[in-house]
Amino acid sequence: MSCKELEKFDRGKIDEAEFLKHAGDCPVCQEALRLDTEIFSLSKSLKQLVEAPFLWNRIEESLCQAPREVPIRKVWWRSWRFASAVVVLAAVVCLGIYFAHPKDIPSSGLLTQKALTRVEQKEQEYMQAIRNLEKLVLPQMAGLDLELNFLYRSRLETIDAQIKQCREALVFNSGNAHIRRHLMMALIDKKQTLVDVINLMN
Amino acid sequence: MDEEAIVQRCKDGDLMAYRQLYERYEQPFLRTACRMLGRQQEAEEAVQETFLKLHRGIHHYKGGSRFSTYFFRILINTCTDILRQRDPEFGEDLEKAGMAFQPSIDLRQSLEKAIASLPAQARVCFILFAVEELSQTEISQILGIRVGTVKSTLHRARANLRKQLSVSLKGETA
Numbered sequence: 001m002s003c004k005e006l007e008k009f010d011r012g013k014i015d016e017a018e019f020l021k022h023a024g025d026c027p028v029c030q031e032a033l034r035l036d037t038e039i040f041s042l043s044k045s046l047k048q049l050v051e052a053p054f055l056w057n058r059i060e061e062s063l064c065q066a067p068r069e070v071p072i073r074k075v076w077w078r079s080w081r082f083a084s085a086v087v088v089l090a091a092v093v094c095l096g097i098y099f100a101h102p103k104d105i106p107s108s109g110l111l112t113q114k115a116l117t118r119v120e121q122k123e124q125e126y127m128q129a130i131r132n133l134e135k136l137v138l139p140q141m142a143g144l145d146l147e148l149n150f151l152y153r154s155r156l157e158t159i160d161a162q163i164k165q166c167r168e169a170l171v172f173n174s175g176n177a178h179i180r181r182h183l184m185m186a187l188i189d190k191k192q193t194l195v196d197v198i199n200l201m202n
Numbered sequence: 203m204d205e206e207a208i209v210q211r212c213k214d215g216d217l218m219a220y221r222q223l224y225e226r227y228e229q230p231f232l233r234t235a236c237r238m239l240g241r242q243q244e245a246e247e248a249v250q251e252t253f254l255k256l257h258r259g260i261h262h263y264k265g266g267s268r269f270s271t272y273f274f275r276i277l278i279n280t281c282t283d284i285l286r287q288r289d290p291e292f293g294e295d296l297e298k299a300g301m302a303f304q305p306s307i308d309l310r311q312s313l314e315k316a317i318a319s320l321p322a323q324a325r326v327c328f329i330l331f332a333v334e335e336l337s338q339t340e341i342s343q344i345l346g347i348r349v350g351t352v353k354s355t356l357h358r359a360r361a362n363l364r365k366q367l368s369v370s371l372k373g374e375t376a
Binding site for chain 1: 217220221224228229232233236237242245246249250253254257258309310313314317328332333334335350353354357358360361363364367368371
């Protein structure tokens with residue numbers, strides 16, 4: 001015995017609710033539903049235990065011997081974030097040099113005592129600002145994305161090295177306008193870099 | 203313990219974490235592999251290979267899908283590879299019938315044989331749905347097919363089993 005509705009149901013052509021409605025009046029479909037219920041409840045009884053006493057030992061042994069595929073680290077200089085950060089930094093540095101160029105320092109020669117005092121005062125202001133920014137930025141830099149963290153740390157280290165070089169050179173030649181100019185640019189650069197990091201963290 | 207935490211430990215190469223996964227998945231994996239492959243020896247090899255594959259490529263798992271789905275998919279693919287090696291035409295015709303069904307006196311044995319006689323894809327769908335009680339969505343993710351295909355495959359599997367088992371089941375209830 002067969003029923004067209006049952007055939008449709010078996011081919012997935014009608015949904016369950018429609019079929020159940022039909023089955024209420026059809027003995028063939030009622031029997032099919034009863035068989036289905038039995039098959040499904042019987043299927044659950046197939047969830048019996050499969051004994052495999054030495055399987056874990058074999059797996060463990062093979063895991064110990066197997067080399068692990070080392071994840072290919074994302075090449076940091078190919079990352080779009082790194083590239084965009086480099087572009088932004090370059091732009092900021094260029095703008096910083098253009099706008100904040102310390103015009104009161106002659107590009108060569110020696111500074112007068114008055115000019116030197118003014119420059120030193122300016123340097124102190126920058127140093128103070130940098131110290132304040134460092135207190136804010138350095139403890140939180142670990143929270144930055146790994147690549148950005150690396151990028152900004154190396155940038156700051158480079159600037160610090162420049163500042164150190166300038167200071168060492170100034171010990172013997174404090175009025176050298178050329179070195180003072182370099183020092184001032186490095187200080188401006190460092191302050192701007194720290195501001196950039198704060199903007200990134202926010 | 204949270205499965206994601208275990209997975210993270212596996213990523214760190216912690217062997218104990220693999221052991222914990224084994225304790226969770228040993229039985230469903232062995233049952234499924236046994237029914238797909240028909241031989242326990244091969245099923246055990248498939249489970250072992252599944253763990254090895256997980257170990258080799260666990261860093262690829264980014265948590266986009268449920269881990270159980272990801273892990274089951276490795277097992278099913280491993281079993282499919284074994285079946286393909288056994289029968290090179292297996293992949294070309296997933297719908298072709300398995301072993302010929304022979305009714306058995308014991309009802310459960312009859313069901314086992316009837317399931318084994320189902321076409322391969324219907325067999326996997328039915329085992330995962332009716333025995334391992336996975337949802338149709340999970341099955342679709344494991345097998346990489348649409349939910350609609352899972353539904354229609356299950357319909358056909360159910361009709362096939364009903365036909366094969368109707369005599370045994372009627373005899374049982376009579």
